[in-house]
Amino acid sequence: MYINVNEQAYEEDLDPDMPILWVLRDVLGLTGTKYGCGKGLCGACTILIDDKPIRSCSVPVRFAEAKKIHTIEGLENTPYRSLQEAWIQEQVPQCGYCQSGQLMNAVGLLKANPNPSESEISDAMQGNICRCGTYPRILKALQSTIENGAV
Numbered sequence: 001m002y003i004n005v006n007e008q009a010y011e012e013d014l015d016p017d018m019p020i021l022w023v024l025r026d027v028l029g030l031t032g033t034k035y036g037c038g039k040g041l042c043g044a045c046t047i048l049i050d051d052k053p054i055r056s057c058s059v060p061v062r063f064a065e066a067k068k069i070h071t072i073e074g075l076e077n078t079p080y081r082s083l084q085e086a087w088i089q090e091q092v093p094q095c096g097y098c099q100s101g102q103l104m105n106a107v108g109l110l111k112a113n114p115n116p117s118e119s120e121i122s123d124a125m126q127g128n129i130c131r132c133g134t135y136p137r138i139l140k141a142l143q144s145t146i147e148n149g150a151v
Contacts, residue, residue, distance in 0.1 A: 001065055005030065006074030016062035020054075021045045023061045024071060032072035032100045036129075043128030046101035046108075047071050053108035070107075072100035080107045082150030086141040094132035102128050106142055110151050118143070 001014045005028060012027055024030045024047070033056055036044030040055035047056045048070040049063070075081055083106055093099045102125070109116060109124040116124065121142050130138070145151060 001061065003061065003064055003069060004067070005069045006071060007068075014061050016065075017060045019057050020047065020049075020059050020061050020064055020069070021056040024056065024069075030071050030073050033104075034097055034100055036098070036101070041127075041129075042098070042101075043105060044098050044101045046104045046128060048104055048108050048111075051108065051111045053105045070104070072104060075103065075107065079151045080110070082148070083107060083110070083141070083145050086145040086148075086150070087138075090137045090141040090144065092134050092137040092141050094130075094134055098128060098130045098132075102130065102138055106138070109142075110145075114151065115146060116142075 001012055001016065003010050010028065014023060021033060021035060024033050033047055034044040035057060036042035038057050040058035043055065045055055045057040046053050050067050075084060083103060087103065105125060105128050113120060121139055125138060
């Protein structure tokens, strides 16, 4: 099966029903995407497929064949690195477990809507659970990124 992850092509012998999360973590060694609930409800495993946020724990890899997958590891050399920098500046992470999913969901939002309102941000980020409750800092990091025109 052919998959494209972070602009790199892979051809792997995969079970087409294997969740994308396990392909990323166990087959490709990309462990930035986290396992949370296993049912697509918490958002810890959020990645982008063709620039849209999806929950990788509950989507089979066959869905991603010949599409572009982006994970947290792929943000480093993109304009969305500024979002990671805002996350650091605003001290968003507490335990940090959910943060790769939070960031990928935020990137998906900004790709779809580069200038979202506060309510649009809240609506888009609602599906990502942060047990530490860093939602106000997440909002502030997103707003500062938007205000600075960094993406």
